[in-house]
Amino acid sequence: MTNDTILEPLAEDQWFIESQELRSLVATVREINASSIGDRTQALTKLEPYFQELLAQQQWLPEKFAQVNPDSKMGGGIGQWLLYRAKDRSLSVFSLVIPPGSTTPIHDHLAWGLIGLYKGNQEEIVYRRVDNGDDQGHAQLQITEVRFLQPGDIYRLLPPDGDIHAVKTTSQGESISIHLLGNDTGCVWRHQFIPESHTVKSFRSGYSNAPCKEEEKEHA
């Protein structure tokens, strides 16, 4: 595994879309986090209705952030569009656009999160790791749940619970999910699992529209 896991703070919070709805959600996340004093389960329970409200409003996500991306580092034409990230990278919001029939790699996130379906349909397979991680490059997974998601459905990530999954679009058109996570998910080195060979490797998805280091901006 790589040691490149420490990300420099950014100069400022970054907003990639202008949306009062999103600004309001981010403000609510901060308020709830501050009042929940480290109780993540309680914080997610409080946050869920606000997140659900954002998903129900269908006019705030610009068309540009609802597109597939043929150059995706995720593969399969999957677009991962950063909408917001905090200066200290402790919070990010992004849309994930999966073309019909495409599936994400099996991956983890390494942070708490709420994910909700905004458009289309998805099948999500949730895994848990059953080996102890001692054997480098080796991983044994077990399926814990299969979910069929419709617009408005949400689920939470509370590592290790629910943190490893793969998502497939089952609708005729692309699916779009909105992700609210407690890290700079596209930029952290996380893990991709290959159950056929019982292996795991380092994985960094990046974003379709934003670099991971500020100095990369000119070249992005």
Ligand SMILES: [Fe+2]
């Ligand atoms: Fe994911």
